[in-house]
Amino acid sequence: MVRLDRIGKRYGRGPWVLRDVTLSVEPGEAVVVTGGNGSGKSTLLRIAAGLSKPTSGSVSRPRSVGWMPERFPPGVRLSARDYLRHLAAVRGVPVRWDLVEALGFVGDPDAPMATLSKGNTQKIALVQALMARDLLVLDEPWSGLDVAAAATLRAFLTSSEAAVLVTDHHGHDLPGARVLPLGASSGGVVIELARVGSLLPQVSALEGVLSAAAVGSGARVEVAAAHSDEVLASVLRLGCSVRSVRS
Structure with missing residues (x-):
C-alpha cells in the first residue's frame, strides 16, 4: 500500500503546486489522477514514487516500486534487452519478456533505446515499470500506444495485484478504478479559504468567481485565472484567510 498524508509541495517561495492531498492505494486497487496542465498530477506521482520530497506531509510506500515518467529520458545507450535485464536485476525480479511481446514490441531489442520509435520506447518503459511487485506509478502510460497495446x-492494470497510481487526460477507461481530480475543472484557479462563514455571499459575488462552496467554516472557490490576484486581495480585505491556491 502507498499512503500520502496531507501532502503539500511548493518550489522555494512559489505558489503551492499541491496542498493537503491525502490518498491511500491498497494492493490490487487502481487510482487515476486527473486534472488540467499545472494541476500537480505529475508532481503527485513523483512524490508517491519517491523521486521528489513533499514540502509538507508524509509518505509511506512499499519497497518494490515501478515508475514510468510521461517522457522517457532521451539518449539511453543501453539496448532494450540490457535495459530490462538491468532493472530486473536491481529489483530482484525476472524480466517480463511476455509483456514485451503482449504489448506488440516490433523493434530490435538489441538496438540502443535512443534509436527506437516513440511507441516502442513507450512499451519498453512500461515493461520496466510493470515488473515491480508492489506499487506501479505511471504518468500518462497510454501516450504513444496503439489500440492493441492500450487494451x-x-x-x-485491471488484474494487477499491485497498487496502481496513474495519470490520464485522454479518458481511457480503467474498470473499477477510483478517480482523484486535481485542480479546477473549469481550467481556472482553486482558492481554499478559511474564516469565511457568513461572508460566503460576498465572496461569491466578486468579479471572476466561477463558483464558491462552503467547506466547514471555510470555502472552496474557483476563479477565472485572469481575476485570481484581484479575488485574493478582495477576500483578504473581507477578513478571510487563504489556505491554498492551485492552478
Missing part, C-alpha cells in the same frame, strides 16, 4: 495495458 493490453488496461487488462494488465
Whole structure:
C-alpha cells in the first residue's frame, strides 16, 4: 500500500503546486489522477514514487516500486534487452519478456533505446515499470500506444495485484478504478479559504468567481485565472484567510 498524508509541495517561495492531498492505494486497487496542465498530477506521482520530497506531509510506500515518467529520458545507450535485464536485476525480479511481446514490441531489442520509435520506447518503459511487485506509478502510460497495446495495458492494470497510481487526460477507461481530480475543472484557479462563514455571499459575488462552496467554516472557490490576484486581495480585505491556491 502507498499512503500520502496531507501532502503539500511548493518550489522555494512559489505558489503551492499541491496542498493537503491525502490518498491511500491498497494492493490490487487502481487510482487515476486527473486534472488540467499545472494541476500537480505529475508532481503527485513523483512524490508517491519517491523521486521528489513533499514540502509538507508524509509518505509511506512499499519497497518494490515501478515508475514510468510521461517522457522517457532521451539518449539511453543501453539496448532494450540490457535495459530490462538491468532493472530486473536491481529489483530482484525476472524480466517480463511476455509483456514485451503482449504489448506488440516490433523493434530490435538489441538496438540502443535512443534509436527506437516513440511507441516502442513507450512499451519498453512500461515493461520496466510493470515488473515491480508492489506499487506501479505511471504518468500518462497510454501516450504513444496503439489500440492493441492500450487494451493490453488496461487488462494488465485491471488484474494487477499491485497498487496502481496513474495519470490520464485522454479518458481511457480503467474498470473499477477510483478517480482523484486535481485542480479546477473549469481550467481556472482553486482558492481554499478559511474564516469565511457568513461572508460566503460576498465572496461569491466578486468579479471572476466561477463558483464558491462552503467547506466547514471555510470555502472552496474557483476563479477565472485572469481575476485570481484581484479575488485574493478582495477576500483578504473581507477578513478571510487563504489556505491554498492551485492552478
